[in-house]
Amino acid sequence: MNILKLNLGIQQFHNTGHLIPAVLLLCSLLAFSCAKQEDKNYNPDDNGRVKVRISRASFDDEINFKSGSTPFTDYPLSNQQTVSVDFNADYYLTATLTPEPSQKADKNPSTKADIIIDLLENNVKYKIVVFDPNGGYVTEKNYSHQNEDTEGDLLLDEYKEYTFIAYSINSSSTAPPDMTFTNPNVKTLATARVSVPGNADFMYFKKKLTLVANTTNYLEVAFKHLFSEITTKIDVSATGYTLTAFEATISPHKNSANISLASAAITRPVANVTAPVLFTPNPTNSVTTLINSPENTNTTLTVSKITVGEITETNLPAITNLKITPGVRYNLTLKITPNDKYLVHQGRPAAQIGGQIWALHNVGVAINQDPNQSPITSQLHGNYYQFGRLPAVAGPTSITENSNWNATAAPYTAWNTGTELAPVKTATDPCPAGFRVPTRMQMAQLVANITPTNRGSFAESNTHYNAAKVLTSKRNKNIWLVLPAQGIMNTNSTGNEPVGLQNRGSWANYYTSSASSAGFWRLTALETTFELTLLTDGFLQQSRPLRCIAE
Structure with a gap:
């Protein structure tokens, strides 16, 4: 504090008959200055500092469980879908689609539905975008999971309420796509969009946070998967033979998606395509497929080829009318069984x-x-x-x-x-x-x-x-x-x-x-x-x- 300036200020106040207020002002300023010097933890660089962490990623559950219930035994049977088709004269194929039940007592804060918690792999890349209290674009930064400390913090203004958007395609090798604005000259949250391929595992997070001064603010990112995930397992154990080939597709599926960063609303193309079930022999006979589709009850699995032992069948009757909900993880078990x-x-x-x-x-x-x-x-x-x-x-x-x-x-x-x-x-x-x-x-x-x-x-x-x-x-x-x-x-x-x-x-x-x-x-x-x-x-x-x- 400049003592000369304070003396001049006191003299000016004295000349105008305001000596007592001037003295009080001086005491306040000196006390504030001393307090700043005595606070050894105070660091002016901490103002508006935001550290970013990923706490989880989650899939929604299709149903709610009662308090204290056991998901495996209380799971509604109506959520399990089973369809059978003939494999050949000796065998038939049964398809059972089951939403994966939540196994942790956690709730989606917006829907109160149970959610399924995933821990992301290290180095998964994601983007943080920041908007000011009026929805105006402020800044953005790319991160990778578990490397946030070396990649740096966000530096913003304290006392402001910011909206933080995080998104990722759940990849450690590919960075998330850049966002765009419907009007490039007006960069706001309301006009922010991001486009992704239909086979991307798009994850989204949104939170408002008012930054506190003189401390480090923490942003805990809890991602939500927006597309469906289907893990298909082919069970041929009842035949006594080995599965050597499996080719199939799942429809409807869209080859792209345009996501609003403000609401996570998804705009999809009108045209449907098929999602390939890309199977290679593995110990569990399973393969995971991402489905980008609105909620529907007419999802179809079409098996074009399957080889079990020496038997190969092609173009099996389609397994139809399966219910799929975006953001839910499913297990699809295909069981080849001898006839009754x-x-x-x-x-x-x-x-x-x-x-x-x-x-x-x-x-x-x-x-x-x-x-x-x-x-x-x-x-x-x-x-x-x-x-x-x-x-x-x-x-x-x-x-x-x-x-x-x-x-x-x-x-x-x-x-x-x-x-x-x-x-x-x-x-x-x-x-x-x-x-x-x-x-x-x-x-x-x-x-x-x-x-x-x-x-x-x-x-x-x-x-x-x-x-x-x-x-x-x-x-x-x-x-x-x-x-x-x-x-x-x-x-x-x-x-x-x-x-x-x-x-x-x-x-x-x-x-x-x-x-x-x-x-x-x-x-x-x-x-x-x-x-x-x-x-x-x-x-x-x-x-x-x-x-x-x-x-």
Whole structure:
């Protein structure tokens, strides 16, 4: 501070009769100057300094999960799409499209939907563009993930609210394209655009941030994928042969996109093209394809060539009417399966339906019993089991539970320590060797591949054994499963006391291994209904028959 100038100022104020205000002004200025000198952390270069970091990239999830739920067991079956076409006379191809469920408790702040978190690879290139409070263009800078410190910070004015836009094509070798303005002479956020190819993995981020003085401001970039990603896996394990060739396309797809930086709204060409599924043999038989398309329910997979072992088929019937939502990651499983038939699996009579192998008898039934009895007798009824428990609590003709009944509900993972997509059998699973209690999704696939009909008369009685649901293969009318209507061993309303047999002869009710805090899933059938239903976990102490699927 220049003391001469202050003295002159005081003299001037004295001459005009304002000495006291001048002295107060001097004290304030001196105090502020001293405070600046005493603040050893103060650095005038920190004003408006912005450090940039990437915290994550995310895909949206198509659905929301309840608080405390388990995504693999609570995932809505309606979001899983399954279509089958003939491969040849001996095999058929089943396509199952499943949105990848979120596995982290995070929410999209704008939609409150669950999101799937990805960690980006190092060196992924991205651009930061800055606009002032009025939307005017200020500056831009290119960065690469994990190299931000060496590439430098953004230097802006403190106390201003800036809008930061970040975008990338998720590449470590190719820089993101430059933005353009609809009017090059008026560079504003509202007129800023960026054009990308249709096969680019475009990611976007937007945030407003008011810069604080005398400190370093941090911009945490949370990218959002704007295009869909489909990972196609070709499963030929049921054939016993090796996949050596696969050529396919996915449509509709657009070959470019024009994205508004203000809103992330996408403008696409009118014309559709196809996205090639570029497959080369690899250990997982999988390939990932980016799809640039508006939300639709008519996405089509066209397989032009597939070679399994010595068999080559071309121009298979198209798999149509798949639903695709932009910004969602999907798993598309293509399974080549022998046509439905009866067989012996692990020494037990079984039926292959829709690529799954199911035991022909309930657990506890002698395997030499005719599984297609008509009329059905008590010999085709199996034991009753509590969820997650190994010992049977009642036999086929029992009307009350035995001493094995347990008032404590088993853990949700008691029969499956894996996931819906990759189940793992446990030591408490009552199914015989080579089989296990099916998951909800596996039971749902069975339901999708059969036509249910009734056998016998549906009427409740403790001695009524001849009612059953017959599940006939949609691909081979000579292949079926018979599920006797055994009813359940029920409990009281709190689940802490058994009350014995209910609904024998009128209700088929079979456990799956899928349970969570939201409840447990079961296959239920009355005379006029046949469906998978969710029941609250307060009824896990109930006992039901079991029908097993091959591991």
